[in-house]
Amino acid sequence: MSEQVIINATDVNKTFQVKAGEVNAINSVSFTANRGEVTTIVGPSGSGKTTLLYVVGSLEKPESGSIEVAGRDILDSGTNLVRYRRENIGFVFQFFNLVPTLTALENVMLPMDLAGIRPDEQRRRATELLDRMGVKDRLLKAKPTKMSGGENQRVAIARALANDPDIILADEPTGNLDTATGSTVIDILSSLARENDKCVLMVTHDESILAVSDRAFHMVDGQLSEIIL
Amino acid sequence: MRVFQRGFRSFRRNLVRNLIVVVLLFVCLTFSMSMLAVKLAADSQVQTIKQTVGNYAEIKISSAYQMKQFEAERTKTAAERSAEARSLTTAQEQADRVASLVPEKLTDAFAKDQYVKTYDKVLSTSVTLSDITNTNIQQLFQIRENNGQSAGGAGGGGGLGTGGMTSNSFFFSGNTNGASASDFTTGAKKLIKGRYFTYADYTNSNPVVMIEKNLASQNSLKIGDTIEATVSGVSGVGSTMELKIIGIYKTVESESQSKSSSSSSSSQADFNPAGSTFYAPLSVVQKLNNTAGYVTLGSYYFDSVDNTAAIKAAYKKDATGTTSKYQLSTDLSDYSSIADPLLKARNTSVIGLSGALGACALIILLAMVIIISNRTRELGILKAIGSTDRQVISQFAVEILCVCMVAIILAMGATALIGQSMGNWLLPKTTTKTTTQSSSSTPGGAPGGMMGNQNQLYKEGSSFTTSSSTQKAVKLNVVYRGTLFLYGILILVGISLVGMAIPVFWIIRLRPARVLSME
Ligand SMILES: Nc1ncnc2c1ncn2[C@@H]1O[C@H](COP(=O)(O)OP(=O)(O)OP(=O)(O)O)[C@@H](O)[C@H]1O
Numbered sequence: 237m238s239e240q241v242i243i244n245a246t247d248v249n250k251t252f253q254v255k256a257g258e259v260n261a262i263n264s265v266s267f268t269a270n271r272g273e274v275t276t277i278v279g280p281s282g283s284g285k286t287t288l289l290y291v292v293g294s295l296e297k298p299e300s301g302s303i304e305v306a307g308r309d310i311l312d313s314g315t316n317l318v319r320y321r322r323e324n325i326g327f328v329f330q331f332f333n334l335v336p337t338l339t340a341l342e343n344v345m346l347p348m349d350l351a352g353i354r355p356d357e358q359r360r361r362a363t364e365l366l367d368r369m370g371v372k373d374r375l376l377k378a379k380p381t382k383m384s385g386g387e388n389q390r391v392a393i394a395r396a397l398a399n400d401p402d403i404i405l406a407d408e409p410t411g412n413l414d415t416a417t418g419s420t421v422i423d424i425l426s427s428l429a430r431e432n433d434k435c436v437l438m439v440t441h442d443e444s445i446l447a448v449s450d451r452a453f454h455m456v457d458g459q460l461s462e463i464i465l
Numbered sequence: 466m467r468v469f470q471r472g473f474r475s476f477r478r479n480l481v482r483n484l485i486v487v488v489l490l491f492v493c494l495t496f497s498m499s500m501l502a503v504k505l506a507a508d509s510q511v512q513t514i515k516q517t518v519g520n521y522a523e524i525k526i527s528s529a530y531q532m533k534q535f536e537a538e539r540t541k542t543a544a545e546r547s548a549e550a551r552s553l554t555t556a557q558e559q560a561d562r563v564a565s566l567v568p569e570k571l572t573d574a575f576a577k578d579q580y581v582k583t584y585d586k587v588l589s590t591s592v593t594l595s596d597i598t599n600t601n602i603q604q605l606f607q608i609r610e611n612n613g614q615s616a617g618g619a620g621g622g623g624g625l626g627t628g629g630m631t632s633n634s635f636f637f638s639g640n641t642n643g644a645s646a647s648d649f650t651t652g653a654k655k656l657i658k659g660r661y662f663t664y665a666d667y668t669n670s671n672p673v674v675m676i677e678k679n680l681a682s683q684n685s686l687k688i689g690d691t692i693e694a695t696v697s698g699v700s701g702v703g704s705t706m707e708l709k710i711i712g713i714y715k716t717v718e719s720e721s722q723s724k725s726s727s728s729s730s731s732s733q734a735d736f737n738p739a740g741s742t743f744y745a746p747l748s749v750v751q752k753l754n755n756t757a758g759y760v761t762l763g764s765y766y767f768d769s770v771d772n773t774a775a776i777k778a779a780y781k782k783d784a785t786g787t788t789s790k791y792q793l794s795t796d797l798s799d800y801s802s803i804a805d806p807l808l809k810a811r812n813t814s815v816i817g818l819s820g821a822l823g824a825c826a827l828i829i830l831l832a833m834v835i836i837i838s839n840r841t842r843e844l845g846i847l848k849a850i851g852s853t854d855r856q857v858i859s860q861f862a863v864e865i866l867c868v869c870m871v872a873i874i875l876a877m878g879a880t881a882l883i884g885q886s887m888g889n890w891l892l893p894k895t896t897t898k899t900t901t902q903s904s905s906s907t908p909g910g911a912p913g914g915m916m917g918n919q920n921q922l923y924k925e926g927s928s929f930t931t932s933s934s935t936q937k938a939v940k941l942n943v944v945y946r947g948t949l950f951l952y953g954i955l956i957l958v959g960i961s962l963v964g965m966a967i968p969v970f971w972i973i974r975l976r977p978a979r980v981l982s983m984e
């Protein structure tokens with residue numbers, strides 16, 4: 237069991253300074269997430285779910301606590317966070333966040349390009365990933381605006397997988413999709429965990445996702461409590 | 466490598482937005498570049514002008530002194546004058562002869578100035594040739610007699626030592642080297658047979674002369690023939706000198722004139738004022754004039770108009786105590802009349818250039834603010850998926866470089882088209898004389914002519930060669946030159962750097978978490 241733990245967050249705190257004062261977006265949060273599992277965080281709006289995901293993805297820096305990923309604390313000053321994001325993390329967002337001027341294929345190739353992978357290898361892997369995500373060939377050269385929400389999200393997941401990270405951080409990946417499309421996206425993500433041994437950490441409003449989750453947490457006012465499934 | 470591809474792809478994919486910036490930049494850059502082209506053209510033209518104009522000086526009798534002498538002479542009665550002539554001692558005669566000349570001591574001393582590049586000295590005087598008749602002077606005498614004037618009173622402007630004109634009088638121009646006599650360097654006269662007298666002829670006082678073509682043929686003279694000249698102020702032995710003809714020249718101007726006015730009256734057609742001039746080594750002319758050690762003028766080219774003040778100061782030192790008698794004349798006014806409009810155009814263009822470049826900077830800054838704020842999410846995505854700030858910045862830099870490059874290439878093309886009109890537009894609308902004033906000296910004024918017209922400089926050639934003033938507008942030739950291209954690259958780099966300032970600042974400060982959750 238313990239060798240499956242890839243994320244080990246301990247006593248993480250994140251406060252935002254706002255005009256009214258301070259917001260304790262994350263309040264003494266400790267949790268673990270495992271490889272090969274879908275870990276889900278549910279909770280009301282403004283409870284700190286996205287912030288927690290960004291803290292794990294190193295896009296936000298917490299004031300205190302430790303976040304060990306594969307045994308290394310990413311909050312250590314020596315950690316190369318750009319490299320960490322590039323190699324260990326794949327992000328999937330509610331609003332897809334594809335580069336609008338790039339085609340589906342180019343969007344998937346982009347993280348590999350940034351990592352310095354050879355162009356033909358980029359192309360080969362991107363095509364393969366898009367194929368696995370069920371993106372039709374004719375869409376490879378399509379821009380995000382020419383694709384449906386579901387297609388966008390498949391491309392986004394393919395992009396998250398481009399550099400073969402251990403962890404997929406998905407922030408309400410179905411939030412902008414209809415129910416049917418949403419459940420296919422969930423299927424894709426859970427299969428990534430089960431078949432490819434990824435750690436999928438997912439934030440959602442949608443309690444029905446708990447059904448496919450291996451572990452689940454409830455977040456309220458920056459505090460996390462595990463839900464016994 | 467990949468950065469270039471990504472940047473270029475981004476440039477292509479954001480084409481409309483980028484092209485708007487390109488167009489705005491293009492307009493301002495075209496303005497900048499054509500201003501720059503005007504500036505460069507004006508600079509180089511002024512530089513070229515400086516090689517030939519504004520770097521000339523000559524030392525001669527001052528106009529004030531000449532006026533004074535002339536006034537003194539004029540107020541004398543004819544009786545006084547002849548009484549004076551009779552009572553003159555040899556020494557006084559000699560003093561009179563050189564009164565309107567410049568001592569070589571002075572012209573030689575000045576030639577040693579560090580700025581002086583070339584030095585020539587000239588003695589112009591009239592010489593009596595016993596075998597040849599000067600048909601021009603003969604005609605003049607006839608005209609004067611017809612008008613009831615006495616020929617004796619017509620001594621010309623400053624012809625103190627050359628008062629006794631006869632129809633055997635000819636105008637002799639002596640300098641140190643025939644080929645560098647200004648009439649030949651200006652192209653007004655051309656050697657057609659024989660050779661120029663040389664510097665060696667001058668140092669050895671070889672009795673050689675160059676004669677005008679028509680005069681030679683009228684008198685059946687050819688190369689190798691000799692003519693007899695009278696030495697002024699000497700009687701008995703040594704009162705004549707045999708001069709060997711070594712060169713025959715033609716007068717370009719008079720030829721073309723006589724061609725164009727062939728139908729005019731016969732007396733006008735025969736009139737060939739240039740024909741009465743002989744060119745001989747200075748030392749020979751000095752002997753003939755009996756004025757060894759004296760010249761009409763010293764003629765100098767110095768390095769550049771920029772040293773005019775230094776040259777004048779140097780002259781003041783050399784000519785201490787004699788400044789009222791001699792003067793240093795330069796062709797500074799000639800230079801100014803050509804260079805000033807160019808310099809004005811240049812200054813205006815510099816102002817326009819800075820304004821336009823400022824506008825370019827403003828455009829690119831504003832454009833970047835708009836573009837960057839529109840693409841914040843894209844930048845956030847790049848950073849979130851593992852792009853370093855450097856990668857994002859370089860990609861943006863390439864994109865901006867593309868924008869600026871397209872704009873500047875178009876601007877260079879447009880500059881090639883409109884640069885000239887810009888130059889014409891900036892050039893002050895004044896015409897200036899590019900050559901000297903018209904010289905309206907009568908033939909009788911010829912012997913004293915060089916001195917008679919104080920405004921005329923030796924380098925411009927003798928009076929008759931420039932028969933009419935040439936009013937020519939100063940032209941600015943805005944040609945496309947390599948330096949403009951180099952400056953274009955410099956502007957490209959500059960504008961791109963300015964354009965980068967905002968993206969760099971923005972990209973470094975951008976926190977992806979702020980933009981990724983935005984709808
Ligand atoms: N950059 C920020 N500056 C200030 N406050 C912030 C910032 N980001 C988040 N917050 C605050 O932190 C709290 C948690 O926000 P967060 O976005 O994590 O909530 P969430 O659970 O993801 O909500 P939602 O379900 O609506 O997405 C909120 O009160 C939010 O206003």
Ligand SMILES: [Mg+2]
Binds near residue numbers: 285286287407982
């Ligand atoms: Mg959220």
